[in-house]
Each structure stands twice: as C-alpha cells, then as structure tokens.
Amino acid sequence: MKAIGYHSAGDAEQLSSLEIARPTLGAQDILVAVKGVSVNPVDVKLRGAAQPEGGPRVLGFDAAGTVVETGAAVRDFAIGDAVFYAGDVTRAGTNAELHAVDARIVGRKPENLDFAEAAGLPLTAITAWEMLFDAFRLSEGDGAGQSLLVIGGAGGVGSILIQLAKALTGLTVIATASRPETQEWVRRMGADHVIDHRGNLVEQVEALNLVPTHVAALTATDQHWPAIIQAIAPRGQIALIDDPQALDIKAAKPKALSLHWEFMFTRSMFGTPDIAVQGALLNRVSAMIEAGTLVSTVTERAGALSVESLRAAHRRQESGRVIGKQVLTGL
Numbered sequence: 001m002k003a004i005g006y007h008s009a010g011d012a013e014q015l016s017s018l019e020i021a022r023p024t025l026g027a028q029d030i031l032v033a034v035k036g037v038s039v040n041p042v043d044v045k046l047r048g049a050a051q052p053e054g055g056p057r058v059l060g061f062d063a064a065g066t067v068v069e070t071g072a073a074v075r076d077f078a079i080g081d082a083v084f085y086a087g088d089v090t091r092a093g094t095n096a097e098l099h100a101v102d103a104r105i106v107g108r109k110p111e112n113l114d115f116a117e118a119a120g121l122p123l124t125a126i127t128a129w130e131m132l133f134d135a136f137r138l139s140e141g142d143g144a145g146q147s148l149l150v151i152g153g154a155g156g157v158g159s160i161l162i163q164l165a166k167a168l169t170g171l172t173v174i175a176t177a178s179r180p181e182t183q184e185w186v187r188r189m190g191a192d193h194v195i196d197h198r199g200n201l202v203e204q205v206e207a208l209n210l211v212p213t214h215v216a217a218l219t220a221t222d223q224h225w226p227a228i229i230q231a232i233a234p235r236g237q238i239a240l241i242d243d244p245q246a247l248d249i250k251a252a253k254p255k256a257l258s259l260h261w262e263f264m265f266t267r268s269m270f271g272t273p274d275i276a277v278q279g280a281l282l283n284r285v286s287a288m289i290e291a292g293t294l295v296s297t298v299t300e301r302a303g304a305l306s307v308e309s310l311r312a313a314h315r316r317q318e319s320g321r322v323i324g325k326q327v328l329t330g331l
Helices: 041-049 120-135 156-168 182-191 201-207 221-231 267-268 277-291 307-318
Strands: 002-006 015-019 027-036 065-069 084-085 098-102 107-108 148-153 172-174 193-197 215-216 239-240 258-262 298-304 325-329
Touching: 015 307, 027 084, 041 307, 065 182, 084 098, 084 277, 107 277, 120 156, 120 239, 120 258, 120 277, 148 156, 148 221, 156 172, 156 182, 156 239, 182 193, 193 201, 201 221, 215 221, 298 307, 307 325
Parallel strands: 148 172, 148 215, 172 193, 215 239, 239 258, 298 325
Antiparallel strands: 002 015, 027 065, 027 098, 027 325, 065 084, 084 107
16 A cells, blocks of 8 residues: 655655555554544654664554444444544554554544544644643643643644643643744634743743743743743643753752653553543544534645655644644545
8 A cells, every 4th residue: 555654764855655565453453544644743753863673664643534444342433434543653654545543542533624634633632631631630620720831832732732721721821932923823722821932931921920830841841941940830730742852850849840741652652551541532622623612723734645745744844833733635
C-alpha cells in the first residue's frame, strides 16, 4: 500500500513515497482507511533526529478515517465506523492509506467535522486533557478563584487547552501570544487575559493582580523558567511538553512547586491499565464539538497528502508560526 516516510533522519526533503505491507492487526487493533491527518511538532522532531531501524519509518499520529477491519477482541467499533485518534509513537504512523491502531485509544469522529478537520484534534486534545486532569490533578468544576498561565497559547495544544479549561474548570486563563493575529486567536479560544511572552511575563501577570496556581509551559520552557518560578503561587503546579536542555529544578524548592511532564503517548507506549481513558476522553471531546462547547482549532488546510504537501507542512511546522493546527486529506 502507499505511504510516505523517510529512510534517514534529516530535513523535510528526506520524506519520500513508499510501498509498504498492509498492517497486520493485533487482537485489540482496528484497521483504518485514513482520510485525514495533521502534522505535529513530534513529526518534525522525529524526522530530524530519529534514525529508522530495520527499514523506512512512516510518521503521522493524528488521523481520522473509517474502520475497515477489526481485531478479535474489539467490541466497541464495527466496519464503517468513522473514527479519530492520535496513534502510538512506537508503531508505524498515519501517513499511509491504511493504519492499524489500538481501538482503546480511538474515539468516534465528531459528526459535524469532515475527516481532515477532525484529524486536527486528537493529539492536542489528549495532551491538554491530561495536563488539566492528570498532571494538575484537577477534577471537573475545580479551579474557582485560581488561574492558569498558558505559555504559547496560540499553538495546537494551547488552543484546545484554553477551551477545555474554560469549559470544564473554573480557572481564570491567562494566555501568552506575541503577534496581533495570535493574540486575537487566543481570545477567540476563550482566554480571559492575553499577555506577550516576548515581554516581561512577571510584570504583565502582576499587572493583572493574579498569581497563577497552574502553569502550562508549552514552548521555550528553559527561556521562561525564571519568570515561571517568580510568577507562580507557592505550592503551584507546572506542566511542560517541550524538551528543555536543562532546568534549574532547585529553583522550585522554596515555593514547594510540583513539576509534571506531559507525554500523551505514555499510555499507549506502556500499555497502562488505564489506556482506555484516551478513547473515552476523545468521545467526550467529540460530543463537546458536536454540541458547540468546543470549536475546531484548524486554521490551515494543506491539501491532499503527498510527498510535496507533507514536506511543505513539515517546513511550515518548523517555522514556529502555525496558529492552531494544520491538516491534510488522506492519500
């Protein structure tokens, strides 16, 4: 079957057309005819640094499509079902005609979104949900009188995190954005306050008369670390998703801060006993999209999936200027 992948790590030009074998299903798997995908920072990081082993590697994690085959133990999906999901970093990716995925991390596609737009949601929605309710240990409805600082609010994770925080918690949301268009975007997503991460974060937060109890550090955490430590409330919670080279963790001791890594692939990588919570939360997100409680974060449609369009999407992701999410239709 057709796929797009790479034989050697490097720049976007390493992506090329492939012919690979049809996936073999495990008992918990479904086989999906891929009709929409999105590009995430993890795609770019892996393509640039992760050398394939034993043959070319197919990237792509977010996907939406229809079920064409089910494994022996699958009970929640049937052939023809429309689904969306974020995949598993340890398995072949979604930049292919057909893709095998553990059914327990799959949700039902929102009926009011097409396949490409639905593919823009899963990875970021799972990440944001896990930050709020796993890392920060909040329960739905919690957070009244407290505030959340989202650093990098206009990206894919920030865009849905703001929405989920406003819909499911009582947190006041402060989002950072540096350009007029990104500032307007995070306001549309529901941020209560917008500040500029290129300026003095501490002074801007203090001017709001707010002391963040929670900080979602989504980008350039090492650069913002001193400001985060200064701005956050004692016994506050910090969650990060990027890959800082080094952090002075001892700086967090005087305020007795908690630091959490969020990595949405952990449950699928290790087959955790609660792996099915990802499918359940995607179903919640789907229902919230259909009800209008959440809105799509897609801002760029990059056309049909091809070597050329995927290379362009990777380069666009590397520019650091994508607002929300970019998506493509299937092969």
